[in-house]
Every structure is written in C-alpha cells, then in structure tokens.
Amino acid sequence: xxxxxxxxxxxxxxxxxxxxxxxxxxxxxxxxxxxxxxxxxxxxxxxxxxxxxxxxxxxxxxxxxxxxxxxxxxxx
Numbered sequence: 001x002x003x004x005x006x007x008x009x010x011x012x013x014x015x016x017x018x019x020x021x022x023x024x025x026x027x028x029x030x031x032x033x034x035x036x037x038x039x040x041x042x043x044x045x046x047x048x049x050x051x052x053x054x055x056x057x058x059x060x061x062x063x064x065x066x067x068x069x070x071x072x073x074x075x076x
Contacts, residue, residue: 001049002022002047003017003048003049003050004024004025004046004048004051005026005027007033007034008053011026014026027039036054036057036060037060039052039057040057040061043069044067049072051074052072052073052074053073057073
C-alpha cells in the first residue's frame, strides 16, 4: 500500500509504517506547507492513501465526489 503522510503526521509514525513494509511519502519532507487541496490532488494523482489528523481533508474529498484512493483520519 502506498501512503501519503500529511504534514501533521509525526515522522516516527511514517518510519514505523516503512519498517512494516509500507511505501510512505511524507509531505513534511516532499512539500512542507502544501495546501490541503494540493495534498489531496497529489494523493489522488499518485494513487496513495492519504493519512492525516486534519478533519477538513475528509470533508474536502467527500465534497469533491471524484474517485480517491482513500483517507485515513487519525485521532488520538
């Protein structure tokens, strides 16, 4: 599974996922400061599930109504 970790996902989480065989790209590394819309589009274009703590991302994806690989909303 390919995962796009939003900027608000801590780096140790991304590292743990990599250690367990997941392909993880981090916005904090690849494009810090990207808008939510740009992050969503990157996820969609590259076929990656978006992992985030940002509630707004899910609403944006649902409102857009275009196919999307998925969003994992984290909440502690």
